Amino acid sequence: MSVHTTLKSALIGLAALGLTVTGALADQLDDIKAAGKITVATEMHYAPFDILENGQYVGFNRDLFDEIAKELGVTPEYQDLPWTAILPGLEVKKFDFVTAPVTYTPERAERYAFTAPISDATVMMVQKAGGALTKPEDAKGKTVGAQQGTAQLAQLEAFGKKIGGITIKEYASTDEAYADVAAGRLDAAVASAPLINYMVKQRPEVFAAVNPPFGDPTYFGFVARKEGTETLIKAINDAMAKMQADGRFAKIQEKWIGAKTELPTEMPKL
Structure with missing residues (x-):
């Protein structure tokens, strides 16, 4: 291989590297x-x-x-x-x-x-209006719904272990979990506090918040x-x-x- 060919190859390689770096640093x-x-x-x-x-x-x-x-x-x-x-x-x-x-x-x-x-995104439970839960710990031994793949589901799993066991049912959306709460097929469901408070305010005849929020304080x-x-x-x-x-x-x-x-x-x- 000639010196000219080697130099040409090296320059092409450097140019390609430059393009790669530029692409990686694109804003x-x-x-x-x-x-x-x-x-x-x-x-x-x-x-x-x-x-x-x-x-x-x-x-x-x-x-x-x-x-x-x-x-x-x-x-x-x-x-x-x-x-x-x-x-x-x-x-x-x-x-x-x-x-x-x-x-x-x-x-x-x-x-x-x-x-x-x-x-704020701290997790909270919601139950059917007139439900038996007076605090989150009352969910021990109950069935509680949560949306798949959410941090609220992970918080519920940790909370269930802490209080001695919760049966958890996963849903594709919070709306589906809320529907099962309203129909009496779930004891409660979880979501972030702003979502629960908004829904309870809109439909107080159907839903009741279970206070206080639980788990680690966090944000959206x-x-x-x-x-x-x-x-x-x-x-x-x-x-x-x-x-x-x-x-x-x-x-x-x-x-x-x-x-x-x-x-x-x-x-x-x-």
């Missing part, structure tokens, strides 16, 4: 702004955060992310997917971002980039992929901080959750 926020839109996924059956009402997408997250998108200068495009398909879909780049409320856990933090908290956030999203996460956090300062965040909280709640400016480490 997702730049790509989103160039496209003029951000494609996001959520499950539109998670009131009060995501609701499909007469074919229209509404809820806390819709109002919040519409305002965030305005701050980013892009148009949001929303996709409705089953919860179990959302995080895997993010990883294989079927969409840009996840606006479903994702409960922060150390395991998820290793895999995904979290925004600052959008809401939005999530992105780990690589190339640092500026995107910062821009979204900056937008939420601006909304907290000018009162827009509080108005959305009051509209959908019923009260203003102070939240950390970054996701607390567990």
Whole structure:
């Protein structure tokens, strides 16, 4: 092999390496702004955060992310997917971002980039109105429902071991679990406290919250992929901080959750 050929091969190799590094360092926020839109996924059956009402997408997250998108200068495009398909879909780049409320856990933090908290996510039980549970510990020996693949399911499993045993039934959605509670087929179901409190407020003749919340205090956030999203996460956090300062965040909280709640400016480490 000649010196010329060897040098040429080396230069081609370096060029290829340069392209690889450039690709790896691609900034997702730049790509989103160039496209003029951000494609996001959520499950539109998670009131009060995501609701499909007469074919229209509404809820806390819709109002919040519409305002965030305005701050980013892009148009949001929303996709409705089953919860179990959302995080895997993010990883294989079927969409840009996840606006479903994702409960922060150390395991998820290793895999995904979290925004600052959008809401409290501490787990709570709900039972049929007039039910026998006076506190979460009364669920010992009872059957309690939870949505598959959620942090609330994991918290329920740990709580069941702690109090001496709970029969757990898994559901594809919280709505299905709530329906079985209302029909008397379940003693209780679990979800985050904002969801339970919203539902009980809407249907007090059917459901009753089991107070207090239990398990480790935690928060919901939005999530992105780990690589190339640092500026995107910062821009979204900056937008939420601006909304907290000018009162827009509080108005959305009051509209959908019923009260203003102070939240950390970054996701607390567990």
